[in-house]
Amino acid sequence: MSRALEFASTVRHDGHGGLADDLATVDGLAAWARVDANEELRLRVVELRWAVRSLFAHAVDAGERIDTPHLMPLDEALRVVNAAAAQVPRAARLEWEEPLRLRYVDSATEGERLLADLATSAIEFLVSGERAELRACPAPRCIRYFVKAHPQQQWCKPSCGNRARVSRHYRKTR
Numbered sequence: 001m002s003r004a005l006e007f008a009s010t011v012r013h014d015g016h017g018g019l020a021d022d023l024a025t026v027d028g029l030a031a032w033a034r035v036d037a038n039e040e041l042r043l044r045v046v047e048l049r050w051a052v053r054s055l056f057a058h059a060v061d062a063g064e065r066i067d068t069p070h071l072m073p074l075d076e077a078l079r080v081v082n083a084a085a086a087q088v089p090r091a092a093r094l095e096w097e098e099p100l101r102l103r104y105v106d107s108a109t110e111g112e113r114l115l116a117d118l119a120t121s122a123i124e125f126l127v128s129g130e131r132a133e134l135r136a137c138p139a140p141r142c143i144r145y146f147v148k149a150h151p152q153q154q155w156c157k158p159s160c161g162n163r164a165r166v167s168r169h170y171r172k173t174r
């Protein structure tokens with residue numbers, strides 16, 4: 001799974017009408033991203049995650065889902081993602097030893113690097129060919145995105161297909 005999709009998938013339906021969020025706590029962020037996290041970084045990463053999900057929702061016309069209240073308008077999502085990607089300005093440095101060497105240097109913190117990496121992978125994902133196969137899972141309550149692996153794939157995973165069939169059957173037999 002691409003990093004962008006993994007990032008977007010850090011929040012999902014909890015099975016009881018709410019959201020389960022891997023990034024709901026500082027420890028959760030530290031475990032997911034393997035960084036020294038704090039609350040300030042967590043808030044920025046979560047804002048970036050909703051911005052990325054807003055772009056995904058816009059890209060695939062996801063419609064109304066339980067995460068819709070967290071989504072941002074397109075221009076705001078773009079501003080958040082582009083600002084995060086710009087967190088690590090880097091400079092070329094010439095080192096004069098034979099053979100001459102170019103090294104890229106920056107003075108970013110670990111948190112800034114995380115934000116920039118996540119935002120950059122989202123941008124790369126959205127301009128890649130994968131975007132054409134990006135789907136919002138249409139199963140009841142599911143808020144996952146997935147990249148279609150084969151033309152017949154309709155759901156993010158088989159259990160979502162089963163749940164959708166059961167709920168269709170339930171509606172028909174009532």
Ligand SMILES: [Zn+2]
Pocket residue numbers: 137138139142143144155156157160
């Ligand atoms: Zn699903």
